[in-house]
Amino acid sequence: MRFNPPPGWPTPPEGWTPPAGWKPDPAWPAAPPGWQLFIPDDESASIRAGKSPTKSAQEAPGNRSAPPAATTLPTQPAHQGVDPAALLSRIAELEAALTAAQPGTDAIDLSDQHTLQDVGIYRYHHPLENAAAYKSRLRSLEGQIDSAIRDHQAILAADMFTFNGSLAQGRKLVGDLSKLMLRAYNAEADNCVRSLRSGNVRTAQKRLESAVTAIERLGVIMEMRINPEYHALRVAEIELTADFQMKMQEEREQARQERQLLREQRRAEQELAAERQRLEKERAHYLTALATLRAQGDDSAVTELSGRLADIEKAIAANDYRIANIRAGYVYVISNIGAFGPNIIKIGMTRRLDPMDRVRELGDASVPFRYDVHALFFSEDAVALESELHKAFTDRRVNFVNQRREFFFATPSEVRALLADRVGGLLEFTEEPTALEYFQSRSRWPEQS
Structure with a gap:
């Protein structure tokens, strides 16, 4: 007789026989039902040669025609009374144990954040x-x-x-x-x-x-x-x-941005139209007063009113230029150290008659503190100037996914140097943020652990 180890048991040396009182290791898998631990030497040789020891094994339900002995692997013998379902179940258990013993080899990363960090x-x-x-x-x-x-x-x-x-x-x-x-x-x-x-x-x-x-x-x-x-x-x-x-997502964001630009444009047009109406009324008032003074022969008053009327005419011309030229507007550089920390700025553009109205809107309830203004510059082509500044700092964007977010890792002095190259001298530029609300509030904050 020859010892016949079940699947999952270690293969003993050639000619090994169990000593007296020998018992299998409890950690080994249980032998399949009907498994013969000892078989005759001639049957064992048949198994090693790839032959089925009994006829019943060849005719077991679900078995295909047996291949020639030369094509059968000696490590895959067919044994009498073996339940294929039990073997498949045991194989699945061993594969699960192998996967658990080797964590990370076939693990699937279900974290979206890790995937985004991998691809950038x-x-x-x-x-x-x-x-x-x-x-x-x-x-x-x-x-x-x-x-x-x-x-x-x-x-x-x-x-x-x-x-x-x-x-x-x-x-x-x-x-x-x-x-x-x-x-x-x-x-x-x-x-x-x-x-x-x-x-x-x-x-x-x-x-x-x-x-x-x-x-x-x-x-x-x-x-x-x-x-x-x-x-x-x-x-x-x-x-x-x-x-x-x-x-x-991109098209929705683009549509939202376009709607925002349209709202900004309509608001600017309404402000410019209201300003044009106000200037027209003021000019009509000065023209009436000027005609009265000329009839009275008050030459000094006529000269003074004529100067004021000329200023109004210039303001009307500038206002008409703003209405006709949709690319004209203000480029602003602002920061909010209390909301975003130091060395983060926003570079934007507005066509509003008073650009500070736009800055005040950005500092509404969505951020804890108001924005500090470092530069406000009027340009006849503010759209192109804003685009040039964005391109200059494109590799230092805060948000690389949404290109319409205009925040950058930069200092106001860096923007000032770039603006000086593009537009020449600047009338007003503030290097350091005032951030009064932030500095006054920080002293009262609870201590962070």
Whole structure:
């Protein structure tokens, strides 16, 4: 007789026999039901040669025709009375234990923040013009996925598998299990799409790859696996969905920015129109008074009023220029040390008649302190000047994802040097922020641990 170790037990040396009173290690897995620990030497030799020791093992339900002995691996013998379900269950337990013993090897990172830190900035997998183009591409891709399922091309499996000695029953079993496997895979793919965010594309792809690996491992007996072409379609669906979400977010942000610019423009136009009306009334008043003084012959008063009237005419001309030239406006450089900390500035532009109105709006209840103004500069092309300043500090943006956020890691002196090169001398520029509210409030703050 020869000792025959069950699956999962260590292989003893050649010719080893258990000593008297020997017992297996309790940590070893239990032997499958019906397992023979001792078999005759001639039967053991048959097993090592790849032959089945009994006829019943060859005709066990679900077994395919035995391959030639030359093609059978000696480490995979077929034993009489072995339950395949128990072996598969034990294999799954060992694989789970191996995964737990090696943390991090196949772990899927479900943290969106970690994924965003890895890639830095979102990159489009399939660059298209707009969200409508992505939606059209997704509809086309969904048609390809449906076609692959209808044509039974999503799952690849053996077509010569026999069950109970019947090829027809084997094919029916393979077909039923293929539907079950495909349903599990599609459920995982749909969950990946539904839970998708623009920053966790890699996480979704890894989850789907894990589903492919699991299905292939469970279907190895029937050579069952997900068709790589079908899997590529579902991966493309994840990428296109993420791209579509990002493009939709960009277009919504762009629309919001455009609405804000339109509101700003309408407000500026209303202010300029009201100022034009006020100046017209003041000019009409001076013209009436000037005519009266001329009739009275008061030359000194006429000279004084004529000077004031000339100033009003200049103001009207400047106001009309602002109305006609939509690119004219004020470029401002502001900071809020109490809200954002030191060395962070905002560079923006406004067409408001009083630019401080815009600064006061930015310092509303959304931030704890008012903004400090470092520079206000009127430019005939404020749009171009603002764009030049943004480009100069583009690598020092605070928000690299949303380019419309105009905050930068810079100091007012750096902006002053750049403005001096672009526009020459500046009439007024403040280097250090006043931040009265911040400095007066900080002394009363609770101590931070």
